[in-house]
Amino acid sequence: MESIAQLLRLIPKYDKLPGMAQAIIPVLVSCIVIFALLALAVLFLVWMERKVSAHIQDRLGPMYVGGWHGWAQTIADALKLLLKEDIVPAATDKLLFKMAPFIVFLGAFAAFVVVPFGASSFVTDLNIGVLYIVAVGSLSVIGIIMAGWASNNKYSLYGGMRAAAQIISYEIPSAIAIMTVIIPVGSLSMVDIVNAQKGGIQHWFLFRNPFIFLAFIVYFVASLAEVNRTPFDIPEAESELVAGYHTEYSGMRFAFFFLAEYANMFLVASVATTLFLGGWTQVLPSSIAHQFIPGPILFFLKALLLIFIQMWLRWSLPRLRVDQLMYLSWKVLLPISLVLVLGVGWLAVYW
Amino acid sequence: MLTYFKNLGLGVVTVLNSMRVAWRHLFTPSVTLQYPTVKWKMPERSRMRLFNKIEDCIGCSACARACPTKCITVQSEKRGKDEPEIYASDGTVIKLRTVVYDIDMTLCCYCALCTFPCPTKCLVMTGEYEYAVYDKKDHNYHFAKDKPMTVKAPKEQSTEKA
Numbered sequence: 001m002e003s004i005a006q007l008l009r010l011i012p013k014y015d016k017l018p019g020m021a022q023a024i025i026p027v028l029v030s031c032i033v034i035f036a037l038l039a040l041a042v043l044f045l046v047w048m049e050r051k052v053s054a055h056i057q058d059r060l061g062p063m064y065v066g067g068w069h070g071w072a073q074t075i076a077d078a079l080k081l082l083l084k085e086d087i088v089p090a091a092t093d094k095l096l097f098k099m100a101p102f103i104v105f106l107g108a109f110a111a112f113v114v115v116p117f118g119a120s121s122f123v124t125d126l127n128i129g130v131l132y133i134v135a136v137g138s139l140s141v142i143g144i145i146m147a148g149w150a151s152n153n154k155y156s157l158y159g160g161m162r163a164a165a166q167i168i169s170y171e172i173p174s175a176i177a178i179m180t181v182i183i184p185v186g187s188l189s190m191v192d193i194v195n196a197q198k199g200g201i202q203h204w205f206l207f208r209n210p211f212i213f214l215a216f217i218v219y220f221v222a223s224l225a226e227v228n229r230t231p232f233d234i235p236e237a238e239s240e241l242v243a244g245y246h247t248e249y250s251g252m253r254f255a256f257f258f259l260a261e262y263a264n265m266f267l268v269a270s271v272a273t274t275l276f277l278g279g280w281t282q283v284l285p286s287s288i289a290h291q292f293i294p295g296p297i298l299f300f301l302k303a304l305l306l307i308f309i310q311m312w313l314r315w316s317l318p319r320l321r322v323d324q325l326m327y328l329s330w331k332v333l334l335p336i337s338l339v340l341v342l343g344v345g346w347l348a349v350y351w
Numbered sequence: 352m353l354t355y356f357k358n359l360g361l362g363v364v365t366v367l368n369s370m371r372v373a374w375r376h377l378f379t380p381s382v383t384l385q386y387p388t389v390k391w392k393m394p395e396r397s398r399m400r401l402f403n404k405i406e407d408c409i410g411c412s413a414c415a416r417a418c419p420t421k422c423i424t425v426q427s428e429k430r431g432k433d434e435p436e437i438y439a440s441d442g443t444v445i446k447l448r449t450v451v452y453d454i455d456m457t458l459c460c461y462c463a464l465c466t467f468p469c470p471t472k473c474l475v476m477t478g479e480y481e482y483a484v485y486d487k488k489d490h491n492y493h494f495a496k497d498k499p500m501t502v503k504a505p506k507e508q509s510t511e512k513a
Contacts (some may be wrong), residue, residue, distance in 0.1 A: 052383075056377050058381050063385060313370065315364060316372070317369055
């Protein structure tokens with residue numbers, strides 16, 4: 001945000017605006033920048049998802065819109081969703097029904113405030129950044145339950161309840177897995193965590209010690225469940241619950257759920273990138289000179305790699321049963337992550 | 352406790368296994384054909400749209416009699432004796448002038464029973480399958496080119512009846 005404020009000062013007579021406006025305008029501008037970035041990323045991710053799933057199933061996926069491998073397909077889809085009728089069923093709780101998609105999206109959107117895309121390209125560097133992400137990221141549960149309840153539809157309600165149970169359960173192992181990174185850094189700030197991993201691939205926490213490597217896997221599995229992706233997609237299991245909590249939604253509100261889903265995917269991938277894959281730092285060891293790939297691009301590439309693994313897993317694994325889901329969270333991931341925290345702490349004290 | 356870790360290990364191995372399968376399929380060439388630009392090669396004897404090479408047709412209406420759905424309408428009349436003799440490509444003398452030769456493809460059941468009795472083999476089923484039209488009437492294909500010889504023919508009939 002500081003860099004945005006500096007850019008804004010180049011506007012003539014910007015300094016003569018009232019102090020209130022000078023405080024608010026950079027915030028608004030950075031919000032718009034993040035929203036645009038997120039929307040573009042989501043458009044790309046939806047296209048990528050369709051392409052990856054198609055090729056894993058020996059198909060081609062979208063090929064026509066836009067010319068080259070259907071790159072404009074998702075833009076066309078988004079325009080279609082914008083133009084569609086916004087149906088609010090008669091027996092719904094109107095206020096909650098209309099609010100829910102935006103709250104779900106808010107959770108994903110607000111968390112990006114602290115994600116450092118590059119050495120200086122982040123909105124703000126909270127000193128409790130990771131805690132903030134964990135807290136704000138789970139805001140979407142409220143929106144999902146609101147959507148499920150307000151729809152007045154059994155499938156939506158089932159989906160909402162399952163989502164709540166699942167997301168709350170998986171918050172715990174993922175938060176504890178994040179702790180394994182915080183122990184060696186000694187700071188909750190995302191920027192500090194990235195700076196601690198500077199200097200090439202061997203300095204990434206992923207390869208720093210075996211406990212953190214396992215913690216990365218625990219975090220990855222738990223984050224898959226947090227964003228309701230296969231194999232943990234029971235809240236929107238299309239074969240059981242039509243579409244889960246967003247069954248009754250159409251048009252723009254459905255588009256917001258869709259946007260939030262992919263924004264959440266991107267969020268957990270970027271958090272994993274920041275914590276374990278060194279964020280925007282260079283891949284090659286710093287002893288090699290002339291590394292010219294800009295930080296933000298590296299960040300996106302690393303996040304895309306993780307998102308690709310998410311998509312790959314989606315087409316590899318079948319959906320878990322509800323009891324298996326809870327078993328995995330409480331009896332497998334939670335004990336493992338606790339052991340890992342102990343291990344990292346032991347290393348931090350006695351190494 | 353031991354079974355717990357065994358199950359855990361089995362789970363990890365299974366996940367990696369299924370990921371391996373998915374990875375292999377990611378690079379398998381796609382089986383999709385981009386239909387309007389790339390098309391299946393139709394088999395040689397595929398039975399799609401009927402086609403009558405009207406130059407070879409002798410107007411015998413054997414096909415119309417064979418048709419189980421009566422989708423072929425043939426009307427022919429005798430050629431005059433003073434007209435020059437014409438032959439089909441296999442040498443058969445064409446003695447009739449085919450005035451109407453209509454095939455309504457909306458009625459056709461693609462049994463190909465009409466093609467077997469054809470003496471000059473001029474009625475065939477082609478591999479052509481893209482013949483969607485905006486009007487159902489356009490599926491009635493008119494093959495006849497000959498015009499009725501004279502307008503007096505119906506008059507003669509009417510005088511005979513009277």
